[in-house]
Amino acid sequence: MAERRTPNRRLLGVVVAAAVTIMATGAALLTGGTAQAATTAGCGKTPTLRDGSYTIQSGGRARTYLLRLPGNYSSSQAYRLVVGLHWLNGSANDVVGNGFYGLQQRAANSAIFIAPQGLDAGWANTGGRDVTLVDDILRTVENDLCVDTSQRFALGFSYGGAMSYALACARPTVFRAVAPIAGANLSGCASAAQPVAYFGIHGTRDSVLNISQGRSLRDSFVRANGCTAQNPPEPAANSGTHITTNYSGCRAGYPVRWAAHDGDHVPLPTDRNASSSWVSAEVWQFFTSLGSTTPSSPGPSSPGPSSPGPSDPVPSASSSSPPGPSSCRVSSKVNAWGSGLTADITVTNTGSAAVNGWSVAFTLASGQTVTSGWNATYAPSSGRVVATNVAYNAVVAPGASVSFGFQATHTGNSGAPTAYTLNGATCTSA
Numbered sequence: 001m002a003e004r005r006t007p008n009r010r011l012l013g014v015v016v017a018a019a020v021t022i023m024a025t026g027a028a029l030l031t032g033g034t035a036q037a038a039t040t041a042g043c044g045k046t047p048t049l050r051d052g053s054y055t056i057q058s059g060g061r062a063r064t065y066l067l068r069l070p071g072n073y074s075s076s077q078a079y080r081l082v083v084g085l086h087w088l089n090g091s092a093n094d095v096v097g098n099g100f101y102g103l104q105q106r107a108a109n110s111a112i113f114i115a116p117q118g119l120d121a122g123w124a125n126t127g128g129r130d131v132t133l134v135d136d137i138l139r140t141v142e143n144d145l146c147v148d149t150s151q152r153f154a155l156g157f158s159y160g161g162a163m164s165y166a167l168a169c170a171r172p173t174v175f176r177a178v179a180p181i182a183g184a185n186l187s188g189c190a191s192a193a194q195p196v197a198y199f200g201i202h203g204t205r206d207s208v209l210n211i212s213q214g215r216s217l218r219d220s221f222v223r224a225n226g227c228t229a230q231n232p233p234e235p236a237a238n239s240g241t242h243i244t245t246n247y248s249g250c251r252a253g254y255p256v257r258w259a260a261h262d263g264d265h266v267p268l269p270t271d272r273n274a275s276s277s278w279v280s281a282e283v284w285q286f287f288t289s290l291g292s293t294t295p296s297s298p299g300p301s302s303p304g305p306s307s308p309g310p311s312d313p314v315p316s317a318s319s320s321s322p323p324g325p326s327s328c329r330v331s332s333k334v335n336a337w338g339s340g341l342t343a344d345i346t347v348t349n350t351g352s353a354a355v356n357g358w359s360v361a362f363t364l365a366s367g368q369t370v371t372s373g374w375n376a377t378y379a380p381s382s383g384r385v386v387a388t389n390v391a392y393n394a395v396v397a398p399g400a401s402v403s404f405g406f407q408a409t410h411t412g413n414s415g416a417p418t419a420y421t422l423n424g425a426t427c428t429s430a
Contacts, residue, residue, distance in 0.1 A: 085156030102280025240272025
């Protein structure tokens with residue numbers, strides 16, 4: 001399979017906030033109480049691993065990988081873990097060079113990144129050797145570093161996309177989500193048997209791996225995740241755009257998302273007249289929207305979060321605030337481009353009692369309109385907006401925080417929201 005060699009380049013772009021980050025000792029807040037993240041043996045240890053290249057024995061031979069830690073790594077915090085997989089005739093160095101497909105910059109020191117090196121610069125996965133390699137790397141890394149085991153992710157381009165699909169098929173209880181970019185069934189697994197959150201990305205004019213192959217991978221997880229089958233819209237030829245679709249009917253906690261772009265076989269497609277690719281923003285939002293808990297049951301009736309993404313409509317919400325005294329501290333970060341922006345908001349409960357049901361009100365700058373959001377419902381879409389909890393993040397313990405965010409359009413004023421209140425109580429700025 002011939003592929004274009006992709007040059008090393010680190011993405012510029014906006015940091016899209018999409019995390020459900022619970023800041024009190026890495027706990028994930030759930031309705032009715034708190035649940036500690038599932039952590040690894042490396043938590044609490046003084047680490048011996050650092051940024052660098054490592055050699056490991058796997059399947060009777062020496063294999064290598066590159067490791068990148070958060071700049072402020074602490075063994076008392078459980079981190080997300082992202083495995084980035086290179087393309088045919090690419091390398092782990094290439095993945096590091098493009099910032100793990102742009103995710104490392106967006107992670108803002110919230111994740112550990114691993115780039116394995118494939119044999120013969122590819123991922124044939126003969127006899128499952130490359131799945132075993134990832135097993136061995138994770139075992140080594142997690143024995144030394146602190147990882148949230150419900151927050152492991154994988155992505156890759158082309159052959160690397162095929163390998164990320166194979167990991168989802170072979171290790172559905174290990175990886176929370178995968179994001180194959182221009183992938184195909186090249187590394188094993190004809191059809192997924194168990195659900196894994198899945199985000200497939202493919203070009204309609206892919207001249208190396210036809211988009212039909214990407215659709216086939218996607219449909220395997222549409223079935224495994226119990227989603228409603230559909231033919232999602234794809235951009236018109238020469239439109240220079242992409243269309244992202246969130247499947248409906250999926251099992252709680254196991255979404256499927258599909259992005260088709262009007263382009264060829266490239267890892268980081270860019271919409272016409274855009275200065276950077278949209279891929280890293282959408283993938284990072286998808287990964288982090290899944291929260292820090294693994295669904296307890298894969299059945300269709302199992303409870304769990306269902307977080308909207310950039311292409312979802314804004315749900316309706318009541319503008320009334322739940323009762324109860326509150327005090328709060330808020331921090332927000334806005335990243336703007338052209339006529340759009342995203343905002344990441346973190347609210348900390350500074351009171352002495354738990355908040356059980358919250359509404360955070362804030363004022364948008366003139367000309368801003370919310371178009372989508374995650375980890376809350378929003379109404380109205382402009383002016384004085386109220387963000388209301390969803391089922392899985394209603395409880396905020398004293399000293400703990402809840403994070404949510406939204407995407408909006410603007411007419412020139414991309415300023416941050418102001419005048420925050422939590423259940424009617426004025427919040428201070430962090």
